[in-house]
Amino acid sequence: MVTAPVVIVGNGLIGAACAATLRGSGHPVITVARRGEPGPGHLSCDLTDAGGRAALARLLRDRRPARVVLTHGPSDVTWINAHEREAADTHAGVADLVAGSGVPAVLISTxxxxxxxxxxHRPDDPIAPANAYGRIKARAERAVVEAGGTALRVSLVYGWAGPAYRETYAGRCLLAAAAGRPTDAPVDQEFTPVHIDDVRTVVAAHCAAATVPGGVAHLAGPEQLSRFAFARLAYRLAGADEDLVRPCSRAGTEWATRPRFSSLTCDRFDDLPGLAGWSPIPAEQGLARMVAEMPAPTGLAAAFPAARAAGLAAGGGTR
Structure with a gap:
């Protein structure tokens, strides 16, 4: 059992979920993010500037954590394409800092x-970044892996992001379905969507392992779907009219800078604690789980009891 703290850099969808899972299993955790109340379990700093990165370096030096998990942004691919230098300062700058600290790291990559x-794609396939985000993450991967850490590439991660953050694609689809609004969804951009619960499970196992495996690993859902097919599935599970999802091309949309295929083949993680025989859940089960956990103000779970029942049957609970 790891007793030294785990430092999680970033407090968005992935960072917050991983922190909650680790704390729930008894791991001491320190989160690092711009948002949040400063205290023993949180360092509030802005990693886009040198002062914030220096604060992180001091934390790593003083606390000597067992692991550092890098989940921080920015992650808006469209914004990064227009602001590559600023994004590189944060992503690659933090990765270089952590690599030089000697603390074993897990980087969430793309x-x-x-x-x-x-x-x-598989981990040993040659890379050829599709955009600025890919180039920056490739730089960060090199720094972390060369220092003995793990670069964990994920396909599109979905789940409820929480009120302080931009909603995930799945969340946006379900909110639109609840309101009876149409959604334009590209037919020419495909991914292997992975539910946040699978991401938190695999990251927590990396943190519980005696040593970080090192190298590159892929974490993805079990099926390749277009954004259009994924959106229609979300509408169907919500009990809404699937024909409200309108097919379009990614050209001219916010996904124009995304590659045609954003899909990965998921690795097996049998050697990590508790993951023997583990496999990621399919999109239908993950989306049903989201319906069961729909934030109360929208009332979707109450409006669509069949979808809620499907989510509970899939193990979604009500959190």
């Missing part, structure tokens, strides 16, 4: 390190 001309 499928965008591939050109996207085909799907189901």
């Amino acid at each position: 499928d965008n390190v591939f050109a996207g001309d085909r799907g189901h």
